[in-house]
Amino acid sequence: MILSLLILNKAGGLVYHRDFSNTFTKLSSNDYLVLAGTFHGVHAITARLSPFGPSSGGTPSSGLEVMESEHFRMQCFQTLTGTKFLLFTEPQQPNVDVILRRIYELYADYVMKNPFYQIEMPIRCEAFDRHLMAYIKPKQ
Amino acid sequence: MxxxxxxxxxxxxxxxxxxxxxxxxxxxxxxxxxxxxxxxxxxxxxxxxxxxxxxxxxxxxxxxxxHLNRSKGAELSKASFAFLFGEMVQYAQKRVSGIQDLEKKLNAHGYSVGQRLLELLVWREGRSGKRETRVLGILQFITNTLWRAIYNKPADALEKSRDHEDEYMISDNDPMVNTYISVPKEMNQLNCAAFQAGIIEAVLDSCMFPARVTAHSVPNETWPGKTVFLIKFEQVVLDREAEFIS
Amino acid sequence: MSFYFVIIGTKDNPLYEAEFGTWKQGGDGVARFRDEQRHLNQFIAHSSLDLLEELQWAGTGGSMYLKCIERFAGTAGGGSGGVVGVAGGVNGAGAGGVWVSVFLTAGNIKFVLLHDTRADEPIRQFFYDVYELYTKTLMNPFYSVDMEVRSAVFDGRVRAGVKKYL
Known part of the structure; x- marks a missing residue:
């Protein structure tokens, strides 16, 4: 069961937010903006937090990827360009990786190829919404 | 230099x-x-x-x-076209004010494509290539040969308007140029398939069937992107058709 | 045997013109037109456009190669000869007679060839050759319809076509 999706731009601002279920209490829209900003900061801090330094492959450690509690699980997928996809699901949801990849694909198609979308601005693409709902709904 | x-x-x-x-x-x-x-x-x-x-x-x-047949049957990645077309739309948008002008600009871009595509497709038919002299003939050419050359499938429907003698409609359930485009709400009347309309208009004009072609969105349940290309012929064409029939 | 070839655009403007002589039977490929004849050539080509327009829409044929549409009979002095009837008739090698053959592309570009002996098949092949060249010219994004063709390569290829077929 997928709960909600947040997309953050390079600067940490919230560009997209969508709830897929009614089983949890909703925050106000301002709260979501604060949440996004906070997560962006936490992600940056956690990238530096590892006591081991860069791994043997030379890649520096990434920031926070998964956060799990009894009631929900949050997974973060960061793209090479700094865009973060936050997916909130129930803890027992399988294949979150696959779902995040597919969402990234939909983003690359219907948001980036849209000439009316301005980069780093809030996403208002009807095609993206439509395809996202069509993809997520059967999984609920 | x-x-x-x-x-x-x-x-x-x-x-x-x-x-x-x-x-x-x-x-x-x-x-x-x-x-x-x-x-x-x-x-x-x-x-x-x-x-x-x-x-x-x-x-x-x-x-x-x-060789002119070198690119026959060649396929182009949809993403490449989508990016190029997106840039074309943005380029046009910077230079115009208003939706009508934007559609005219896209139409003009499609126009030059259409002029060349017509000659190329007729050449590719070889010895059996023929000039179309009847309205129905040229419309069949567009819905079959032209659509197949660009999109690999024929157009979905060709209809003649009941109210107006000079109007015909070609429908496409999902125009490929519009696949990745979501028009913002304030520009609701814009349909970027004006580019495709320009291609059709060029083909008709070059074959001596002067017409105006516009693209209109008619979304329905199964096909939210359905587009109808309205072809309005000029009086010259109707007169000529009347002569043929008589 | 000399030929006068002109490509006419959609607005009746000439896009390309050239004169050839035949390569066959020991000809050296140089056109031999009398001076007055040269001016008359352009006149003949343009006046045949009227007849062409009629034929263009006749019937449901719609083929591109229209063969000989006209025979223009001129007097030896090259003065004001009258236009004589429509084509398809006798292979008349009358004195001073000029045949007009036309090829019409789908985009309404006219290739007009004036020649003094009638020969359908080689002219048809020549026209298809030039048609291919014209289409390639049109593929150039810097060339728009009804623009003059100024390419030396085009010129060279047309002449090669003459050498091959005419």
Missing amino acids: ERSNTDSFRHSQYLPFSPTTSSHPSTPLAQKHASLPIPTPTTASSLSGSASTLRYSQSRKTIYDR
């Missing part, structure tokens, strides 16, 4: 510039018939007087060496 013969040009696809010739009919055209006049860069520059500043392909191939 000097012509630099660096390695980069060996791999480039530059087509040579053909210098102007004076083909005035009154001067006797005495040609040495010993050799075919394929221009080399040296002769070309001597013909044009001053040294040409354009670069020549190392293999000296001209556009006339390229």
